[in-house]
Amino acid sequence: MAESYHCVSSSSPSISEDVSRTSSEKEKQTVEKNQRSYNAAVNSDPIFAGLNEEQKQAVETLKGPLLILAGAGSGKTRTITHRIANLISQGVPAWQILAVTFTNKAAKELKERIARILQIAIGHDPTKSGGQLPLSGTFHSICVRILRRDIEAIGRNKTFVIYDSDDQEKLMQSVLKDMKIAPEELKPKTAIGHVSAWKSEAVSVDQARKAAATYTYQRMAEIYGNYQKKLREANALDFDDLLLETVRLFTECPQILERYQNTWRFIHVDEYQDTNRVQYQLISLLAKRDRNLCVIGDPDQSIYAFRGADIRNILEFKTEYKDAVSIKLERNYRSTQQVLDAADGVIAANPSRPEKKMWTDRKNGMKVKLEEVIDERREAEEAIRGVLERKKTGTALKDQVILYRTNAQSRQFEEACLRAGLPYRILGGMKFYARREVKDVLAYLYAILNPNDTLSLLRIINVPSRKIGNTTLTHLQNFCNQRNISLWNVMKHIEMVDELNDGVKNRISAFVDLLQELKTLSETAVVSSIAERVIVSTGLEKWVRDQTDEGETRWENILELLSVTKKYDALPPQESLMSFLEEVALISEVDKLNDQTTDALTLMTLHLCKGLEFSSVTIVGCEEGILPHSASQLDQSQLEEERRLLYVGMTRAKDFLSLMHASSRTLWGSVQSNARSRFLDDIPQNVLEVKSDMLDSKFGWLQDSRPSRPSEGYRKSTVKPFIQQNDDFNQDTDDSFLEHVEEELAEGMRIGHKMLGEGFVMSRSGDIIEVRFDSGQTKRLAIGIAPIRILATTNS
DNA sequence: CCCGCTTACGTTTTT
């Protein structure tokens, strides 16, 4: 946030003036010559040290359009950071450089690495005063900055709020309700899907109307129109709008576009294969004049077509920019040859991809393990057993990952981890900022900043309960709709609503007074004081802490939120509230991977793993119907994307890769037998080590590893229990968790679990107990396996 | 207002 474009109007002479202006050929040659001699002089320069030829070329090519096809593990981030450092070392002011990424995490990493290389290369510490870093951010965060500054030029209010998907859904609900479309007929989610698809392809409401050939599409276009109208009335922008409105701003106000073109003379876009139509337009506009556009990506890692990413943006870059320099980074610094060969086998089968073959000098790797197991339970046990084995031979848990196609698959692995007492973290669960209590507090802050944010008003009007119920709200909303007045304005003049009785009117006035009081406070106070006052004057604490354990958790979440607000206290009062809300709106899931303090196995979907690397990767569920997913099997392009998804997963592996598939799997209550994934057939045999449970000579045909009766614990099954390894693994753990508790454990007892905390035993059948933990979650655990101990034998 | 039962649904997801 610090390095904004307050320098927009600055025009101090600099090298970049020379480098960036389109100029005569002669001038151009001079620049290039200077560059070469400069490079020669500083060959020991840390900016170029350790780079391979292609990377060097990319780092040296500063002018004009540049396409970097960077394969997995080819040192992509390294190349961008060194290129940016090179620009700066040659005199381009940092504020003229823009780097666009897809996630906050990537933006942050880029920032840190640029700072580091600048420190080494030119001994300047950009974090200290005087120094400056290039702007690096996500498409959305950059658009928010632009809009906060200039959106009034296209007739909208600067204080807009950003709607997340929850808000979108609520808004769509009300749109459909107004149009008298029942949820059974059209679900809000489906409607949002259509609208968002239009918006990510930059189709306007009018265009959608015109193009609508059928009644269904006509009506969908009307829904789109009404949805946009409501957004505008609420002074809100959804995520798609952030991009769309910026494009509209640039198109309708060329002078504003020019100002930004003057600012950002050197543009970098990472993960270019994942850009959608609007993002493409945005970049085209910004780069149109100076054409110093560097895009980096890998068509083989395009896995987001389903949400509007258009792979053509990267494939056709050279058609779009005829003079583009194109560089391929094919040397892989991450994986062994075995991993690369396997991955290449899979991806090479995709048609119409640019010729690209990754290579490495890490020839002596382990073979890729391909393992068939009997069912999903056994799959989880085998996967965890493998993880434990590698942990023993020195691969820390945090260097290992299990990847699956769908979130629903995670449960088996989570349970297997719990049974084994293995620390794990799952990515992609409930997001902190999506929790109800957190959203409630945020809604107060949004409403304070912008009382026309009707959605936030509705969210908090009866939280905590003010006895303003549904009937009253329906009256109010009807009143608003009929007269086209915002809810806030109606509530401010509640006396004009005849239908309501005096009691309700008084309660509404009290609420209005409360908000206005808070609003006054917000003019002089920083966000943390405002938030604290919200909690105190609404009595939210008492409301949230309802004497249940869940209530305590909710309260802790609110305290956590309060501690986040404190980070914004250094800013001037109004700015503090605004910056906080802005960052919160655009934040992604709390970055669990950055928490490296605990050594834990990571579990996540294949989609989430892009950009990461692990020493050991286990990809499970490599079966027809799962990977490729059944919903993608009939469509050629979707099938290709599924293949890329597997490719992305495989190329995360540095040292060891394991692929698993189960010969039968219980899905939605029925047992399926899935053929192994067609993608596996494309892996060269010579890098594979194939293992199958099904024909294991020691055991013969294995039985289903699920116990046939609850009383037969896993330990009695014919399957060699991976869990016995547990004691070796748990050397460093608290022995009291390994008490022999089999016999006495019974319903009603209070137990402690090594990872899940404390809870009560709800029931016991055989060696399986069901425990309700104080955290609110209920888990089934295997006695003698789960790391539990008895705390009390009675309920008291 | 909350709990418990019924019902519907079941790719992938950042911002």
Place this chain on the structure above:
DNA sequence: CGTAAGCGGG
């Protein structure tokens, strides 16, 4: 089969 959301009863 499991979960989440919605609805109806206490």
